[in-house]
Amino acid sequence: MKDTTAPPAALAASPASGHGMALDLSLFLVMSLVWGMTWVAAKIGITAMPPIFFAALRYVLVAALFLAVTPGVLGLLRGPLGARVLLTGLLVNTGTYALLLWGMQHVASGIAGLVNLTMIAVGLYGLAMLRGEEKPSWRHALALLLGMAGLGALFFDRMGLQGGMLELWGLLAIILGSLCYCLGSVLSRPLLDHASAFQLTGAQALTGGAGLVVLTLALEPVSLGSFAVLGQGRVLACLGFMVIFGTFVAYTIYLRLMRNWGSARAGLYAFVSPVVALLLGALAFGEPLGIRQALGAALMLGAAAIAVRR
Template sequence: MIQDSSVNQKSVSTINVVLAFAIVYIVWGSTYFFIQKAIHDFPPFILGGLRFFLAALIMLIWCVYKKEKLFTGSQIKHAAIGGLLLLFIGNGAVIWVEQYMPSAVVAIMVSSSPLWFVLLDKPKWSENLNSKATITGLLIGFLGIALLFYKSIGSLFSGETSVEAGGLLLVTLAAASWAGGSLYSKYYNSESSAIVNTTWQMFSAGAAFSIGSLIMGEPAQFSPASVSSEAWWALAYLVIMGSIAGFSAYVWLLKVRPATQVSTYAYVNPVVAVLLGVLFAGEEISWLQIAGLAVILISVMLINFAKYRKRKAETSAGNI
């Protein structure tokens, strides 16, 4: 979904908002599955570089066609920082971890990201951290994270090392970086075109992935001829649906809706990812992981419900 002008919450079409949320909810939930398909044949940094460079190139062509103002120094700088936090660190960690762990499990891990939205949204601290419901939601959410990684935490304290323990650290970093990048994008790109902002974010991520690929020596070990058609189709889906449609819709929503409301994609993404992983990839999910997911989602719902009640009360007071 591509929008080419700055909008505000009052003027935006309800249909556009609903469509954007649908794309973010469903399409992004499916990207975990398709990353898993692509990572079998693509090295992680090459996969990230191809995905975001190709998406950025398509977006750039669209920007030129729409005669968007592309080369504004401050706009490029802010978009580049947001892109590195969101796509290189946030999405890159997910790509890396999916080499070793099922896509459904990784999606469940990332479901903690809305908690980081609350903790990192400094302009909203006075509002968020003075709410008993929000504090309760945060505590419940981190209890859910503890359930997810109960086994991994136990292995760390016993002196053992495990892939899941490493995944814990990386995906926690990914969730925090994604929330931080989202908030940065919201507060520092409010006046810029959503499509231009998205384009530069993808270019910056593609460049970072390419540098990482060279440092890791991936090009010397990679042969495009060895990549299966299934992996190429997965890459195409990630470029067109995951990056161009999904990420564009997400960046646009950040401009027209509160960040905590946009973060509700975490309700649906893990469910979509789990269903695809279990039904089509034969992945297994433990009851403890499902319990952890349920607890996290309850905490996010509690946080957002508290905000909804506060906004409703303010609206009612304003109408008196």
């Protein structure tokens, strides 16, 4: 199914020209900034309501938004690629968030962040090599080593392990959730030859959101009273930010970058977004920001700069 929409120029420019490459880099920075900010928004949201319920609300609203403004979303699901779109939506949205959010309830936040972000950067690169999209290079290997060192420095003081079985299951859930995201991302790239990033984002939000609705009804204590929390302005604002900027803007950019750069380079936001989250966490929640955190941030930004350059 070919694109039937006229997407904004910022997302439609050709990557072949110098202008296109500069635009992609600018969009990468926007995406990393937004996804760094969503860490703070998500933290506020999941402390006010059941976490899978919050994720389900997000993607139901995203799906409704795309159905309203983007022609071809339902057609993509009904067409010959429908099964693959369904699979990627369930992997990227349902599997990822259900497993990650459950695992994060049983694992220290530092360990959860370190495992998730490392798995994204390494997993996307590994899967891209298996599919022949990437070749081993010293540049990307160095970037991964620096980035992982930076993540370790950033989360060092929040990496306590208690050793209980529930914690081990939580770690396994985080690993599996991260792998779901990586696999879904890599499988999404070929779909962009047949649909626009807007159509694919909308279709994946629709299928992933439906899966999250089923899970929250089955696993969480959800009732009509759960919606009352949306009356709190801060929670509603966070949900709106996640819908409009976290998915409609940032995830659509991510799909464009996967098409133009490949999944391995696009996934390097995993080394930039934590720096944004670190600064916002210090401002919003008084979280520590010292020499070790600054060193970790410098290593991660350096890693992204090394790998993004051609």
